[in-house]
Structure formats: structure tokens, C-alpha cells
Amino acid sequence: MIKDIKEEGKISLPCLISRCDKAKTVKGTPYLSLSLEDSTGILDAKFWNLTDEQVESYHVGMIVQATGDVILHKNAIQLKVRTLKELPEEKITDYVRQAPMKADEMKKEIEFYINEVKNQDLAILTQTILDEVQEDYYSYPAAKKNHHNYVGGLAYHSLSMVRLSLKICELYPFLDVDLLICACILHDVGKIEEFSSPVLPEYTAQGNLLGHISILAMKVDRVCHELNLQDQESILLLKHMILSHHGKMEFGSPVVPMTPEAEVLSTVDNLDSRLYMMKESIDICQSGEFGPRIFALENRMVYRRKDQE
Structure with missing residues (x-):
């Protein structure tokens, strides 16, 4: 479950694609900026080095088995996706918060x-x-x-x-x-x-x-x-x-x-x-660290105090 992801490392989990933004690197290589969701939370993700055809094969509302590497990026947990395999039999209602x-x-x-x-x-x-x-x-x-x-x-x-x-x-x-x-x-x-x-x-x-x-x-x-x-x-x-x-x-x-x-x-x-x-930011960052900048909060970072569990 997404709420259980606390540290860097390899991971595989079923999830819902709730955001799927198509973009290109400065070198023109297509990639996806994603929000992956299950009933416990949302995980920011990036799927790099794709072809134009691969980029078009994913969309919001798709339930997938996501595998990749959890990394710390801008003081927040992020998934560097390796593969996304569609799970067509799964129900979307089981994957929303x-x-x-x-x-x-x-x-x-x-x-x-x-x-x-x-x-x-x-x-x-x-x-x-x-x-x-x-x-x-x-x-x-x-x-x-x-x-x-x-x-x-x-x-x-x-x-x-x-x-x-x-x-x-x-x-x-x-x-x-x-x-x-x-x-x-x-x-x-x-x-x-x-x-x-x-x-x-x-x-x-x-x-x-x-x-x-x-x-x-x-x-x-x-x-x-x-x-x-x-x-x-x-x-x-x-x-x-x-x-x-x-x-x-x-x-x-x-x-x-x-x-x-x-x-x-x-x-x-x-x-x-x-x-x-602010609570959402605290939940995804480490104690004693600042979370990512939040546009809706005047682009501020939120600090998670060291004793906050």
C-alpha cells in the first residue's frame, strides 16, 4: 500500500493512474509524469525514456501493476517507474481514497x-x-x-x-x-x-x-x-x-x-x-525534513518536526 512506503528501494504495487501528463525531456525524449493512487494515498511517479507509442498507451483511470525504484526527490517520495502492466479485471472503486x-x-x-x-x-x-x-x-x-x-x-x-x-x-x-x-x-x-x-x-x-x-x-x-x-x-x-x-x-x-x-x-x-x-505534505516526507513546495500554499515547504509520527 502507498501509505506504507517510507524509504528508498525497489517496489511493485497495484495502483490507479489518477494523473497522466505527457511531456518531453530537453533532448526530446517522451516521458510520463504520473500520480499513482490506491485507497491509502497518492504517489508521485515518473516514467522515463518512452517512445511516442508507449506514452499514448497509458491514461487516467487505468489500473496497473507498477514496478520501479522508490527515490527521494525534492524532499518527497517518488517512484521511478520501470514497468506499468495493466490490470483490466480490477475495480476502480477499490483504488480511490x-x-x-x-x-x-x-x-x-x-x-x-x-x-x-x-x-x-x-x-x-x-x-x-x-x-x-x-x-x-x-x-x-x-x-x-x-x-x-x-x-x-x-x-x-x-x-x-x-x-x-x-x-x-x-x-x-x-x-x-x-x-x-x-x-x-x-x-x-x-x-x-x-x-x-x-x-x-x-x-x-x-x-x-x-x-x-x-x-x-x-x-x-x-x-x-x-x-x-x-x-x-x-x-x-x-x-x-x-x-x-x-x-x-x-x-x-x-x-x-x-x-x-x-x-x-x-x-x-x-x-x-x-x-x-499541510498534513498531506507531512505524511510523505521524513521527520526533521521539509516537504516539496506546494503551489496552493504560496509555493511554501512544510516542515515535519522530528518527533512527529
Whole structure:
């Protein structure tokens, strides 16, 4: 299993090709830059010295038996591939990562929080939207890459944000708990239409043309009109939180946070995403070393302290 790879040496393991980028060396020799995945993690890999025909024979979604040499490259484990043999009988669902919680466990906790919401307009709106997306909410990833990019990542990320927000509300009791619970649960629902599927997602036409923030804002408007809730101030504030949850216009939000609850939503969204990426980096590097640079974290390296196991 990928999670068990801790040191350099020869290895052979079954895995899923989840990224397959074709490129050429400075001498013009084709090679593949790969992400190999199983249910425990992702392994960066390079397959050198290929022919044009060999390069075209591999693709995302293929399950292979990968053999090669594990090396340390830029402070992270990498596989220098020797061979990739297709395993056509294997099921792709056995090779994708899953959220740390089962779908039914996440659903039970989400429903508990909705039942705690005292503002019935917000509670009904949130439950109605979840009823529309049904099980997709508990199977889709939160992102195509970078953070919570696994089956169930959308719900798990949203649930983590609810938990963080409730802790913050204990310190700042002037915050509206109902708004934060509902906004955390709903904020990324648009990704169900932005992405093509829960496994190896690509951006849909809607995703590319509209983006998940706009998709959800339109869904909220439609459901509010169906429920005759469009004139409620709490609904207006919820829509503002959804529209501003990326924090800055240059990050994709049409407006910036202008209420305390919107600021908290944007902050916990960012915090949960960044800590996930930092933990991913820590998991693939040696103690006392820095991990590889992470583009989504301003190209920073993350240090793994010596006593961190």
C-alpha cells in the first residue's frame, strides 16, 4: 500500500493512474509524469525514456501493476517507474481514497446539526437543497486537486467546517450559529454540478462557465422562490456568505465578506483546506525534513518536526 512506503528501494504495487501528463525531456525524449493512487494515498511517479507509442498507451483511470525504484526527490517520495502492466479485471472503486468517515456517519451528523438550527427558514432551505442532491453530497470530492480530493471529501470538509465554526461561536457568542451551520453545510454544494463524477472528476461545461459559487447561488434563489423565502433577511445573509466564501474577488468570490459570519465561513474554509494540504505534505516526507513546495500554499515547504509520527 502507498501509505506504507517510507524509504528508498525497489517496489511493485497495484495502483490507479489518477494523473497522466505527457511531456518531453530537453533532448526530446517522451516521458510520463504520473500520480499513482490506491485507497491509502497518492504517489508521485515518473516514467522515463518512452517512445511516442508507449506514452499514448497509458491514461487516467487505468489500473496497473507498477514496478520501479522508490527515490527521494525534492524532499518527497517518488517512484521511478520501470514497468506499468495493466490490470483490466480490477475495480476502480477499490483504488480511490475515501473520507475518514463513512457516508452514513457523516449524514447522521449533518442531519443532527440541521435539527439544531432554530431559524426554520434556514433549516428548511438547507434540508431541501440536501434532499435535491441526495447521496451525491456524500460521495463527491471537495476539490479536483489540492484538498479533500477524495470520495466523500465534500461532506467531510463541510462537516469539519461546521465543527470549527461551533468552536469559534463558543468564544464569540455574538455570532449567528444558525447561519454558520447552514452556510458550512451548503457552501460547496455547487461542486456536484461543477464536477463530472465522484471518482476522477473533470470540470463540466457548467463548472467551467459558471463555477460552483454561481451554481449554488442560483440554486438557492430557485429553492427560496419555491419555498417563498426570498424576502427573509436571514436568507439574504446566507446568500452573501455563499457568494463571499472564497474571501477575495481574485479568488473567485463576486463579493468580499461583509458580516462576521461571512468572515468566519471564509476563514474556516481556508483553514481546513490549508491544514489538509499541510498534513498531506507531512505524511510523505521524513521527520526533521521539509516537504516539496506546494503551489496552493504560496509555493511554501512544510516542515515535519522530528518527533512527529
